[in-house]
Amino acid sequence: MQHTLSVLVENKPGVLTRVTALFSRRGFNIDSLAVGVTEDPTLSRITMVVSAADVPLEQITKQLHKLVNVLKINDLDPAEMVDRELVLFKVNAPPDRRHEVIEVTNVFRAKIIDVGKNSLTIEATGTSEKLAAMEDLLRAYGIKEMARTGRIALARGSRES
Amino acid sequence: MTQRITGAEALVKALQAEGVDIMFGYPGGVVLPIYDALYDAEDIKHVLVRHEQGAIHAADGYARATGRPGVALVTSGPGATNTVTGIANAYMDSIPLVVFTGQVATSVIGTDAFQESDITGITMPITKHNYLVKDAAELPEVIKEAFHIATTGRPGPVLIDVPVDVSKGEVDFAYPETVNLPGYKPTYRGHAKQIKQASNLIAKARKPLLYVGGGVIASGAAREVKELAELMQLPVTCTLMGKGAFPEDHHLFIGMPGMHGAKYTNYSITETDLLIGVGVRFDDRVTGKLSAFASKAKVIHVDIDPAEIGKNKPVDVPIVGDARHIVAALVEELRKMDAAPRTDAWMRAIDDWRNRFPLHYSGETGTIMPQRVVQRIDAIANEMGRELIVCTEVGQNQMWAMQFHTCRSPRTWVSSGGLGTMGFGFPASIGAQAGRPDALVVDIAGDGSFQMVSQELATAKVHDLPVKVVILNNGYLGMVRQWQELFYGKRYSQSVLPQDCPDFVKLAEAYGCFGVRAEKPEDVDQALAAAFAYDGPAVVDCRVEAEECVFPMVAPGGSIDEMLGGIPGCPVSEMLDDELLEEVWE
Numbered sequence: 001m002q003h004t005l006s007v008l009v010e011n012k013p014g015v016l017t018r019v020t021a022l023f024s025r026r027g028f029n030i031d032s033l034a035v036g037v038t039e040d041p042t043l044s045r046i047t048m049v050v051s052a053a054d055v056p057l058e059q060i061t062k063q064l065h066k067l068v069n070v071l072k073i074n075d076l077d078p079a080e081m082v083d084r085e086l087v088l089f090k091v092n093a094p095p096d097r098r099h100e101v102i103e104v105t106n107v108f109r110a111k112i113i114d115v116g117k118n119s120l121t122i123e124a125t126g127t128s129e130k131l132a133a134m135e136d137l138l139r140a141y142g143i144k145e146m147a148r149t150g151r152i153a154l155a156r157g158s159r160e161s
Numbered sequence: 162m163t164q165r166i167t168g169a170e171a172l173v174k175a176l177q178a179e180g181v182d183i184m185f186g187y188p189g190g191v192v193l194p195i196y197d198a199l200y201d202a203e204d205i206k207h208v209l210v211r212h213e214q215g216a217i218h219a220a221d222g223y224a225r226a227t228g229r230p231g232v233a234l235v236t237s238g239p240g241a242t243n244t245v246t247g248i249a250n251a252y253m254d255s256i257p258l259v260v261f262t263g264q265v266a267t268s269v270i271g272t273d274a275f276q277e278s279d280i281t282g283i284t285m286p287i288t289k290h291n292y293l294v295k296d297a298a299e300l301p302e303v304i305k306e307a308f309h310i311a312t313t314g315r316p317g318p319v320l321i322d323v324p325v326d327v328s329k330g331e332v333d334f335a336y337p338e339t340v341n342l343p344g345y346k347p348t349y350r351g352h353a354k355q356i357k358q359a360s361n362l363i364a365k366a367r368k369p370l371l372y373v374g375g376g377v378i379a380s381g382a383a384r385e386v387k388e389l390a391e392l393m394q395l396p397v398t399c400t401l402m403g404k405g406a407f408p409e410d411h412h413l414f415i416g417m418p419g420m421h422g423a424k425y426t427n428y429s430i431t432e433t434d435l436l437i438g439v440g441v442r443f444d445d446r447v448t449g450k451l452s453a454f455a456s457k458a459k460v461i462h463v464d465i466d467p468a469e470i471g472k473n474k475p476v477d478v479p480i481v482g483d484a485r486h487i488v489a490a491l492v493e494e495l496r497k498m499d500a501a502p503r504t505d506a507w508m509r510a511i512d513d514w515r516n517r518f519p520l521h522y523s524g525e526t527g528t529i530m531p532q533r534v535v536q537r538i539d540a541i542a543n544e545m546g547r548e549l550i551v552c553t554e555v556g557q558n559q560m561w562a563m564q565f566h567t568c569r570s571p572r573t574w575v576s577s578g579g580l581g582t583m584g585f586g587f588p589a590s591i592g593a594q595a596g597r598p599d600a601l602v603v604d605i606a607g608d609g610s611f612q613m614v615s616q617e618l619a620t621a622k623v624h625d626l627p628v629k630v631v632i633l634n635n636g637y638l639g640m641v642r643q644w645q646e647l648f649y650g651k652r653y654s655q656s657v658l659p660q661d662c663p664d665f666v667k668l669a670e671a672y673g674c675f676g677v678r679a680e681k682p683e684d685v686d687q688a689l690a691a692a693f694a695y696d697g698p699a700v701v702d703c704r705v706e707a708e709e710c711v712f713p714m715v716a717p718g719g720s721i722d723e724m725l726g727g728i729p730g731c732p733v734s735e736m737l738d739d740e741l742l743e744e745v746w747e
Contacts, residue, residue, distance in 0.1 A: 010344060014293070018285060025286055062468035068290045068310060071344045 002031070003057055004083060004153050006161040007046040007064065008072040011037055015069045019046055022067065026060050028052060032085075032150035043071070045161070047152045074161050076153050081161075083153035086125045088113075089135070092142035093120040101141055108134045119144060163333040168297035169194040171334045172261070172323065173202050175304035178336040181205060181232050183223065183595055185216040189236025190276060191263035194328035196234075208595055208624050211616040213240050215588040217247025218614075221256050222589025225575045226550055227596035228381070230257040230311050237263040238276030241322075242283065246582060248318050249287040253579025254402060255375060257316035259307050264324040267295055281322050289317030297330035302337055309340045314347030315466040316379055347465060351482035356490045359437075359461045359478045363393055363491065364500035366435035368507045370455075371395045372418065375402030375578070376440015376464060382485035383407065383571045386439065389492050394502035396511055398426050400441055401563055404574040409567045415511055416520075419447035420715045421560045424724055425514035427715070430455050431722040432510075439463045440484045443473040444579070453720035463487050518728045520564050522709070525682040531557070531633040531705040534685055535565040538603055538631060541689050547601035549573060552590040554610030555583045557639035560711040562605040573600075584613030587630055591617060594626040601629070601693060608634040608658055608665075615663075618672035621698035629692050631701045635709070636660035643710045647725070660704060669700035678702040 009015045016035055023030055031049040038045050050057070061073050076083075093101045101120050105112055110124035124134055128151060135143070155161040166174070172195055176184070183206045188196045199207055210216040213235045220231030231251075235244055241262040251258045265274040281293045290310050292303050300323070307319040363369060377386055383406050390397050390407065396415045397407045407414055416426035430436070436458040441447070448454040451473060462469075462476040463484055470479040480487050522532040542549040551566050552575040553559040559576055568574045575593050577585040590604040604611075611632055621628050633639075641656040669676030675695040679688040685703065692699035712726025 014281070017282070021285055059468065059472060066289075066466070066468060068342060068345045 001053065002049060002051050004076040004078070004081065004151060005048045005050060005061070006074045006076055006153060007048065007070060008038070009044050009046060010069040010071065011042050011044040012069060015044070016046065018067050018069060019064065022063055023050070023060065026063060028056075028060055032148075034150035034152045047150065049151050074155070076155060076161065080156050080159065081153045082156055083127060083151050084125050085128060085131055085149055085151045086123065087131050087135070087146065087148040089122045089124065089138055089143055090145040091120050091122060091138050092118060092144060094118050097141060101138070104134070104137050110134065163335045165331055166334050167194065167198070167328065168300050168323070168330045168332055169198040169328040171297065171300045171332045172304065172328070173198045173205070174334055175301055175336055176205060176232065177202065179304070179308050183208065184232040184234055185210055185219040185223070185592060186234035187213050187216055187236070187240060189240045189263060191265060191325040192234060192236045192240075192261075192323075192328070194325065195261070195263070195323070206595075208591070208620065210588065210620045212614070213243035214247055214584070215591070215614060215617045215620060217244040217258070217260065218250070218582075218585050218588035219592030219595070219620075220258050220260070221247060221251045221585070222552060222575050222592030223596040224251075224256050224258060224592075225589070226572055226593035226600075228572060229596070230259055230308060231592060232259050232261075234261045235263070236276065237265055237280070238278045240276075241280040242278055245283060245287070246580075248284055248320065250577055250580040250582045250585060251318040252287045252289070254577065255316050255379060256318065257311040258318035259304075259311050260318060260320045262320060262322050263328075264293065264322045266326040267324045268326070270324065280320065284320050287318070288320050291320040291322070293322045294324065294327050297327050297332040300327065300332060301334060305337045306340050306342060309342070310345060314345070348467075348481050349465070349483040349486055351463070351480040351487040351490055355478055355480045356487065356494055359480060360491055360494040360498060360500070362435055362459055362461060362478065363395075363437065364495060364498055367503055368433050369393070369395050369435040369437060369504065370429055370433035370458075371397045372400070372430070372436055372438045372441055373397060373403045373406045374400040374439070374441030376484045377403055377406040378440075378571045380440065380465070380484040381571070382439070382488050385485055385488040385492065387411075389488050389495075392492060392495060392502070393500065394504045394508065395437070396429060396504070396508060398422075398430065400444070400447055400578075401576060402578040403440065404563065404576070405568040405571045408569045410569060413508075415515070417563055419449065419721060421564065421711050421713070422721070423520050423564070424518035424713050424727055425511060427721040427724065428514050428518075429511050431457075433458045435459050435461070437461045437463075439488060440465075442469045448473065449715045449719050449721040453722070521728060527681065529679060529682050529685055529703055529705045531635070531703070531709060532561050532565045533682070534631060534633060534703050534705065535561050535605060537685050537689055538605070539567055541686065541693060542601050542603070545601070545693060547693070548599065550575065550593050550597060550600045550602045552576065552586040552593060552602065552604040554586040554604070554606045555581045556607050556610065556641075557635075557643065557709075557711050558605050558607040558610065558633045560640070561633070564711075566605075583610040587611060587614045587628075588617050588620075590628040590630070591621050591624075591626050594628045595624070604628060604630045606630050606632045607639055608632055608636065608660070609638045611665075612658075612663070615668060618669065618674055618698060618700070622673050625697070627695070627697050627699070629699045629701065631689065631692075632665055632703060633705050634660055634665065634702050635705050635707045637707060640711070642708070646708070646710065647714075660707070665700050665702040669698075675699035676702070678704070680704045
């Protein structure tokens with residue numbers, strides 16, 4: 001099962017390594033990872049997507065809690081969170097098919113941020129499902145390159161992440 | 162009041178503020194500023210070892226024997242990497258160490274500079290926490306935090322990497338009185354509801370068993386454990402790490418569990434209806450096949466590390482917190498409940514197994530039996546009225562020491578548990594002796610293990626640390642040979658070490674130590690007595706039965722009540738028709 005972990009850590013050198021090394025050491029694969037400072041500049045939030053059964057996941061969150069630089073871990077409930085990811089697609093777009101690509105971009109409320117002779121670069125944000133659907137459609141034109149930020153998420157309402 | 166001093170001076174002042182009076186180390190290029198500052202620190206004794214591995218194991222042995230954190234100082238690169246095994250060893254056994262490593266100057270970190278190694282990266286998975294100090298101003302706070310983290314909660318090693326320019330840099334020194342670690346808040350007090358629930362189970366159990374480990378030693382809970390055991394008449398088993406947590410001459414003591422535990426111990430675990438684990442981690446060497454381990458029991462698990470609870474064995478009543486607080490709370494609760502012991506029939510069943518399946522070894526016919534050497538060490542130390550601290554290496558020597566040495570108090574047993582580090586015992590004994598100058602410190606060694614670290618004889622001699630190394634010399638890597646005998650058709654691949662190479666007596670003498678050999682059973686007492694009486698380090702080369710095995714034994718992955726060797730018995734599940742047991746069952 002896929003879990004979205006929101007991990008609040010001290011904003012210090014090496015903390016990301018400690019967190020990710022713990023996952024690999026205990027045999028977990030991280031599907032996506034996004035890190036950045038929070039409203040408090042001394043803290044960073046690491047949002048991780050991991051696929052794991054509940055029991056091993058409990059063990060790894062307990063191990064994670066033992067890291068001195070880790071303050072808080074929240075396994076976000078999918079129904080009670082908002083999540084987004086940003087993707088850049090560089091898509092084949094020869095002049096005769098360019099309008100089709102632009103149309104797809106508009107449908108997904110994405111933005112064209114760079115235009116080349118035979119390509120368009122699209123910026124899209126959304127949930128993993130939306131971006132997967134968009135990727136699927138764009139594949140028909142040929143995706144030359146793709147970069148994604150990894151999922152970030154917060155708990156809904158006034159609940160803390 | 163602050164004072165402008167160098168980073169190296171600040172480091173020394175911080176050690177003094179922490180009450181460090183002894184440390185173990187080895188100098189090198191980038192730690193010279195620190196060694197220079199230590200030159201004037203007359204209140205800190207520095208034990209110069211002959212290899213950094215010796216320093217880290219000695220610091221570990223010191224910590225185990227005294228309960229205070231062990232401190233080591235080594236240089237960058239090879240100095241630092243030579244401590245890795247010892248750090249991993251301390252991490253596995255939850256031993257508080259503060260390890261200082263030198264580092265190349267901050268300006269050249271990352272350039273593959275001479276003697277550079279990324280020691281914080283290397284030790285990340287084997288330290289409780291580690292630091293790379295980038296500025297001398299951080300040193301006081303970092304050192305304060307390191308000692309705090311190493312010694313509180315579940316103890317463990319903390320490493321501080323100090324670049325040479327940080328040592329040479331200047332700092333306004335003021336040692337902080339408190340630490341600010343928002344992500345580090347160990348739980349000490351157990352949850353009241355859980356304690357109540359556990360007490361109810363203990364009060365009702367007919368076949369309870371107290372299973373105690375290193376956590377009891379670390380938290381200083383031996384007195385509370387004894388109180389609990391006596392109050393409810395609970396049989397007690399101590400793990401390798403918990404040896405000494407309960408007096409082994411007590412009638413409630415029922416031996417060590419697991420792979421080389423006594424049959425009666427493992428039978429008791431198999432039959433118990435309530436397993437009360439305190440400061441233990443259900444290690445595979447204890448549990449054997451997990452599904453068969455205490456499979457009839459409800460499980461109470463007390464541990465300060467929440468990650469240990471339910472890690473290997475599902476638990477009915479988890480209690481996170483410090484063993485001493487929690488066991489004391491259990492005793493209080495049980496007293497309040499007026500709970501009375503109900504284990505009379507259960508103890509008689511265990512005693513019956515104990516009488517039928519004791520630990521034993523064959524009588525001597527011209528060759529020394531290693532088990533008897535262990536027993537004679539105890540007896541002779543007793544006769545001399547000396548307090549005995551037993552250190553061990555790893556392998557058969559360790560298991561025989563575990564089985565046949567009667568340990569009576571905490572911190573008198575020093576043995577590498579989790580990592581199983583050969584070459585640990587001798588340097589650890591040096592550290593233990595440094596911390597406990599009045600004790601008779603004996604390292605029960607194998608000929609293989611001792612040769613990994615025998616150069617530390619120089620350390621023992623020069624620092625006048627009169628440890629006694631008793632080598633159970635069988636001319637093999639004994640435990641490897643035993644597995645080859647049992648599981649690899651007696652093909653002794655690379656496990657043969659000639660018994661007379663080196664000549665351990667001459668080796669001892671070369672270092673100015675006392676060396677003596679025991680070749681026949683009748684030599685043992687005299688050799689041990691002479692070594693123990695000698696005013697200095699000594700080596701006793703006991704030529705023991707070469708192909709003796711440690712028995713009984715649970716085959717790897719097997720269920721713990723199915724044991725090889727020892728007095729023939731059968732799995733406890735096939736003993737159910739015993740009259741005495743029926744009485745317990747009712």
